Amino acid sequence: MEFGLLAHCVGQQPLDTLPRLVAEHGFKYVQLALAKALSGVDTGLGKLSPGLANAVAEEFDKYGVKIPVLGCYIDMVNPNEEARRYGIDRFKEHIRMARHFGAAFVDTETGHVSEKYPSEAAWELTRRTVEELLEEAEKWGVIVAVEPANGHIIGTARDWRRLHDEVKSSHLAAVIDPCNILRDKEFPHDQDEGIREAFRLMGDHIVLAHCKDLYVDADGKVKETFAGNGTLNYPLFVELLKQHKPHVHMTFESVAPHEMAEALRFMKSHFA
8 A cells, every 4th residue: 555645744845855855754646736835836827737747747756756636725615706716727727737747636625605605505606616627627537536624515425425416427536534524523422424424425436535633632622633643533444445445545634744654654554
């Protein structure tokens, strides 16, 4: 089993430094959010090209690190229409360039409900936005991976399934991060059912799993930490991953450089 890293967990770095740092920490691939991870490279809307993508991919390849997924987190219901449109167009540009990075899919969350777009209006806008992204993805043979996250329009596995059933596209996939769908009510007491439900509803469509952890602090608040440093039921999570998606890409996040070795040892112990 090979493990990956959100590239910006080692900090925003120059292109000639970032791949080396990722490799030194023992990771074999990255989820690359260009603007967050690369310094000294303008990756804004209109700046991506096959040449730039190839240059980035070749630098990572020197260290044996692949780029199977691009991260392009956008707010699909941003009340500022100009900013919302910019995010959508930038995501579509990532779709067009993904293959030149070596990536098969582009990952995003969906954004939060606002006063401008209350619940059902926000859902309709999100669905239409995803349909627009999928139309572009289908042209280029790329997958759009949507990650449910509490507080977002697509906040639960049930939301993701509803989206899947409404848009009816084989180019829509799921990212599973138990920590992002358990935080509101289900952690820690009902976490097992929450994890099982996520696999029931999304299991066949998962293309990426995120590795981090949760714990309850002294004030009773649920907080994030690195994998193995909390109380998420990792044995159950890993068991279901093996059943539904063996060898799925597993990407570490919420981990600082000095925590990476411990987090990797923890995850490798579950796949020994």
